[in-house]
Amino acid sequence: MRFDVFTIFPGMFTGFLTESILKRAQQAGLIEIAIHNIRDWTTDKHRAVDDTPYGGGPGMVMMAPPIVHAVESVLGQEQNSTPIIIMSPSGELFTQDIARQLACFPRLALICGRYEGIDDRVRIILRARELSIGDYVLTGGELAAAVVIDVVSRLVPGVIDPESLAEESHNSGLLEYPQYTRPPIFRGLGVPEILLSGNHAKIAEWRRMMALCRTAARRPDLLARAALTPRDHELLQRCPPDPFAHQGPVYEGDQLERPEGGEQGASR
Numbered sequence: 001m002r003f004d005v006f007t008i009f010p011g012m013f014t015g016f017l018t019e020s021i022l023k024r025a026q027q028a029g030l031i032e033i034a035i036h037n038i039r040d041w042t043t044d045k046h047r048a049v050d051d052t053p054y055g056g057g058p059g060m061v062m063m064a065p066p067i068v069h070a071v072e073s074v075l076g077q078e079q080n081s082t083p084i085i086i087m088s089p090s091g092e093l094f095t096q097d098i099a100r101q102l103a104c105f106p107r108l109a110l111i112c113g114r115y116e117g118i119d120d121r122v123r124i125i126l127r128a129r130e131l132s133i134g135d136y137v138l139t140g141g142e143l144a145a146a147v148v149i150d151v152v153s154r155l156v157p158g159v160i161d162p163e164s165l166a167e168e169s170h171n172s173g174l175l176e177y178p179q180y181t182r183p184p185i186f187r188g189l190g191v192p193e194i195l196l197s198g199n200h201a202k203i204a205e206w207r208r209m210m211a212l213c214r215t216a217a218r219r220p221d222l223l224a225r226a227a228l229t230p231r232d233h234e235l236l237q238r239c240p241p242d243p244f245a246h247q248g249p250v251y252e253g254d255q256l257e258r259p260e261g262g263e264q265g266a267s268r
C-alpha cells in the first residue's frame, strides 16, 4: 500500500517513519510512504502557501492552488481511484472501521493543514473526505496523518501478526482484556491465577469476560453495538465490581517482588 502525504513540514515525518514496525514494513515493501512538500507547487518567489481569510478574521488560510496542483500531479491517472483525505478537526471521526475501509485501497493521499485550515475549495475540487482524529485541535495535520498511516498500515497484510490483531481493542468491537507478563509479582501485585493455570479454555473465557466487563464499564456505546452471544450475556453477569481495579492477588512483606521463576511464576 502506498501513502502520499502532502505537507509544508516534510521533516516532521522523519523519525516517525524510520523506526520500528513502519520502518520494517517499508523495508519489506509492504507499505510505501511518499512525503510531498506543498511548497514545491507554488509559483511565486516567496513560495507562499497561505493568505489572509476572505471576510476577515484572525490567522491565515492555506491556499487552494498549490495543494490541488500537488495532489493532481502526484496522483495523475490514479486520482479518481485513490481516497483523498484532508486532516481536519471538523471531519468525520477516524475509527477502526474507517481504517479497515481505507486499508482495502492500494493507495491513499493525506493532506495536512496548518494555520486556520485549508481553503474549502480543495475539498470540493479533489472530492476529498475530511477526517478528524479526535475532538481537539492540533497545530497541524501532520500528527493526524501519522496516526492514520500508523493505524491503516497495521491492517495491511503481513505488517502485524493476524492473531494479534484479532483480539485487540476495537478490532473485535470490544476493548481488550488486561495483559500481564513477567515478573509474576511486582510491587505486591500478582497475576490473576487463571492465567497461570495452563487451562486455555478457562483463560479464553476469563479474557472474554474481562473484555466485556471493561467495555461495559468504560465504553457502553461500543458494547451496545457489539454482536453478543447468550454466553457473553452470562459472562457480563459475572463482572468484578470494578473491572479496572487490579484483578490478581495482592502480596505483602517479603513477597513484594519475587525473582523470575519464583513459586508463582514457573508456569505461564
Ligand SMILES: C[S@@+](CC[C@H](N)C(=O)[O-])C[C@H]1O[C@@H](n2cnc3c(N)ncnc32)[C@H](O)[C@@H]1O
Residues within 6 Å of the ligand: 086, 087, 088, 089, 090, 111, 112, 113, 114, 115, 116, 117, 118, 131, 132, 133, 134, 135, 136, 137, 138, 139, 140, 141, 142, 144
Ligand atoms: C490549527 S488547525 C485549524 C483549526 C481550524 N481553524 C478549526 O477551527 O477547525 C490546523 C490544522 O491542523 C489539523 N488538525 C487540527 N486538529 C485536528 C484533528 N483533531 N484531526 C485532524 N486534523 C487536525 C488540520 O489539518 C488543520 O487544518
